[in-house]
Each structure stands twice: as structure tokens, then as C-alpha cells.
Amino acid sequence: MARPSTFSRRLGQFVSIRKRRARPKPKYQPPLTPMIDVTFQLLLFFILTTQFRQAEGYIPGTLPRHDAAPARAVQRIYRPVRINLRAEAGGEGVIYEVTGAAEGRIDGPGRLHEHLAAYRVRIGSPQVPIIIAPGRGVRWRYVVEAFNAAVRAKFTRIAFAGPGREEVRP
Amino acid sequence: MPRSLVYKRGSGGGAGEVAFNMTPLIDCTFQLIIFFILASQMASESLTPLQLHRPLRSRAIRGPKAPSRVIVNVICTADPHETDGTAAASHYEIDGVRIDLDDTARLQREFARRKAKSAAPGFAVEIRADKRVDYGSVFAVITAARRADIPKMNVTALLEAPQ
Numbered sequence: 279m280a281r282p283s284t285f286s287r288r289l290g291q292f293v294s295i296r297k298r299r300a301r302p303k304p305k306y307q308p309p310l311t312p313m314i315d316v317t318f319q320l321l322l323f324f325i326l327t328t329q330f331r332q333a334e335g336y337i338p339g340t341l342p343r344h345d346a347a348p349a350r351a352v353q354r355i356y357r358p359v360r361i362n363l364r365a366e367a368g369g370e371g372v373i374y375e376v377t378g379a380a381e382g383r384i385d386g387p388g389r390l391h392e393h394l395a396a397y398r399v400r401i402g403s404p405q406v407p408i409i410i411a412p413g414r415g416v417r418w419r420y421v422v423e424a425f426n427a428a429v430r431a432k433f434t435r436i437a438f439a440g441p442g443r444e445e446v447r448p
Numbered sequence: 449m450p451r452s453l454v455y456k457r458g459s460g461g462g463a464g465e466v467a468f469n470m471t472p473l474i475d476c477t478f479q480l481i482i483f484f485i486l487a488s489q490m491a492s493e494s495l496t497p498l499q500l501h502r503p504l505r506s507r508a509i510r511g512p513k514a515p516s517r518v519i520v521n522v523i524c525t526a527d528p529h530e531t532d533g534t535a536a537a538s539h540y541e542i543d544g545v546r547i548d549l550d551d552t553a554r555l556q557r558e559f560a561r562r563k564a565k566s567a568a569p570g571f572a573v574e575i576r577a578d579k580r581v582d583y584g585s586v587f588a589v590i591t592a593a594r595r596a597d598i599p600k601m602n603v604t605a606l607l608e609a610p611q
Contacts (some may be wrong), residue, residue, distance in 0.1 A: 298514035303484050324484030334500055335508035336574055336602035341594050369534040369582075387504045412583040413513060417534055418522075419501040419588070422605050426503035439589070441584045 282386035303409060337422075337429055359397065359405035360439075361390070361424050372420040387423040394431035404434045412437035472520070494543045496521040501579035502606035510607070516568035518542060518559060520589050522577035523606050535578070535584035559596035572600035 286293045362375040374384040376393060384390045398404060408428045412421050421438075428436045462586045498521065520542055526535035540547040541554060547554055574595040576584045593601055 282604075298553065314470065314474060314477075316479065317474065320481050321477055321484070324481060326467075327530075328487065329497075330487070331497075332500070332502075333607045334604055335490075335510045335607045336505075336604050337508050338572075338604060339601045341573075341590070341598055341601045381468055386492070391505070412533075414584070416583045417581055418577045418581050418586055421583050422579070422603060423605055424501045426507050426605065427507070429507045430505060438587065438590055440587045446551045 298404045323421040356406040363412040407435045480532040498578040508605040517572040519574045524578040535580040537581040556592040574602040576604040
């Protein structure tokens with residue numbers, strides 16, 4: 279009986295099925311070169327264009343209504359605390375002076391927070407108006423520190439006074 | 449050289465074609481691309497690059513999405529990549545639109561227009577000022593927001609650094 283065989287075009291002759299099975303099968307692979315090229319292009323693009331930004335958020339506050347009268351009832355009960363900011367060393371430093379209900383001269387935001395927090399505990403209410411009053415030449419970062427210290431001390435009525443006499447009350 | 453990098457193609461130990469193993473390289477490259485896609489933030493027109501302040505024990509929280517707020521950038525004249533020093537404010541910027549420092553009437557009009565356009569309650573103005581600028585230039589924004597009858601004012605600051 280003749281052994282089963284198939285015709286091989288490459289060899290131009292009949293090859294037995296057993297021999298054909300024993301031969302390693304050709305491996306098929308999709309062309310990876312263009313994909314790798316594009317991937318590297320993408321990688322280069324991201325490396326060159328990425329700018330890492332620091333995570334930022336906001337400290338929430340409120341503004342008074344433009345036509346609203348001052349909250350006299352609250353002011354009659356609570357004497358406002360005024361935080362005066364005085365620039366030092368050409369704007370490179372600041373001194374916090376707390377006047378009004380809680381007197382004190384403070385040289386850092388940590389101490390300012392302790393001072394305000396102690397006063398809030400003593401008075402027992404977060405409704406005391408806090409007025410942040412930066413003087414001329416005070417840099418914004420110190421105002422942010424004072425605002426943050428007042429928010430940390432859990433006061434809810436925080437106002438900003440202008441560098442002159444103008445004031446935005448809570 | 450490790451076998452994972454260079455290997456002989458073809459079966460058996462005979463002379464075969466030497467090729468690099470590209471699989472780990474492609475794996476690493478894709479990992480890097482995914483990292484950059486996730487870590488990079490899309491450039492936003494309303495967030496001009498400037499030096500923000502990180503207060504001690506910052507109480508800053510992550511902001512809500514627009515259009516319930518208008519972000520006012522207070523830009524200074526100094527290099528935005530320098531971290532210290534003092535500098536004068538140069539102009540305001542809202543969504544890439546430049547507003548001069550002395551044009552507070554335009555600032556107020558812009559606030560009023562955006563507030564009227566926004567249907568969301570509790571419309572807020574967010575002051576995003578460079579930490580080196582003088583307070584006087586920021587106070588003009590607070591005054592304009594108050595005159596435009598905006599009920600909320602948020603102050604942009606860096607979040608508390610992770611411990």
C-alpha cells in the first residue's frame with residue numbers, strides 16, 4: 279500500500295505526511311516595527327510636554343451682599359478681632375498684631391492659629407468677626423496664611439480690610 | 449548577556465539568526481506612556497502658571513468644576529518659576545483674557561456677566577494670586593466681586609503636603 283503523501287511545491291515532489299508534520303511550522307508574527315516606532319514617538323511627546331503641577335485647591339470664604347446692612351446684632355454681641363499685618367524687611371517678612379477682643383503680637387502663622395483657636399474656645403462661638411487687615415507692602419502669601427489660620431481656628435465670619443481704610447465686612 | 453535580551457531564532461542549537469527580545473522593552477514603554485497620560489494634566493487656559501502659596505497646615509480643598517466659579521489670576525512681573533522674593537502685580541487674567549490692574553470696572557462687569565450666565569447657585573469668585581504680589585492688587589478683585597454681588601469668594605492655595 280502506498281504511503282499517504284502530498285505534493286510539495288517548494289521541493290517539486292511528493293512528500294510523505296509524516297515528514298511534513300515533523301518539519302517545523304513557519305511562525306507568523308505581525309510587523310511590530312511600526313507599532314514600536316509610534317509608541318516611542320508617543321513616549322517622547324509625553325516626556326517633552328509634561329509639566330508637573332503641584333496640587334492646588336481653595337480655602338472657601340463668603341462675601342457680604344453689596345447692598346446689605348452690617349450685621350449689627352452679631353457685632354453688638356461679639357467684638358471683632360482684627361489681625362493687622364505689618365510688612366517687615368521690604369515685604370519679605372510680616373508681623374501679625376491681633377487687636378480687639380484678643381490682644382497679641384505674633385510672629386508666625388502657627389502662633390496666630392494657636393492664639394485664635396484659644397480665643398474661640400474661650401468665647402465659645404465661631405461667629406466672632408475676624409478682620410484681616412494687611413498694611414501697605416504686605417505680600418499675598420502672608421494674607422493667605424492669616425486667612426488659613428482663621429479658617430483652621432474654625433471661625434466662619436472672616437473679612438478683609440483694604441490696605442487703606444476700606445473694609446469688606448462679613 | 450542575559451538570555452531574555454538576546455536569543456537565537458530557530459530551533460536547535462545550530463547557527464541561527466540572533467535577535468533582540470523586544471517584548472519587555474515594549475512592556476516598559478507602554479507602562480511609561482500610561483504613567484505620563486495619567487500623571488500629566490491638560491493645560492487649562494484658566495490656570496495660568498504662577499507661584500501659589502502653601503500655608504501652614506493648609507485648609508485648601510479641591511475645587512468644584514466650572515461653570516460655578518470664575519477664576520481670577522493675579523499675575524506678577526517676576527519669573528513664574530522663581531519661588532521666592534517679592535514682585536509687583538502686572539495684570540489680571542480670566543480664561544486667558546488680560547485685564548489691566550486699573551480696569552476694575554471691567555473686572556466687575558466680567559463678574560456680573562459670568563454670574564448672570566451661570567445657572568448654578570452659589571456662584572463663586574476664586575482668587576488665584578501669585579504669592580509674591582502686593583495685597584493691594586488682590587483687594588481690588590475682592591472689592592469688584594463684592595460690587596458684582598457675588599456671594600462666595602475662594603482663595604486658591606496649595607493643598608497640604610502628603611505626610
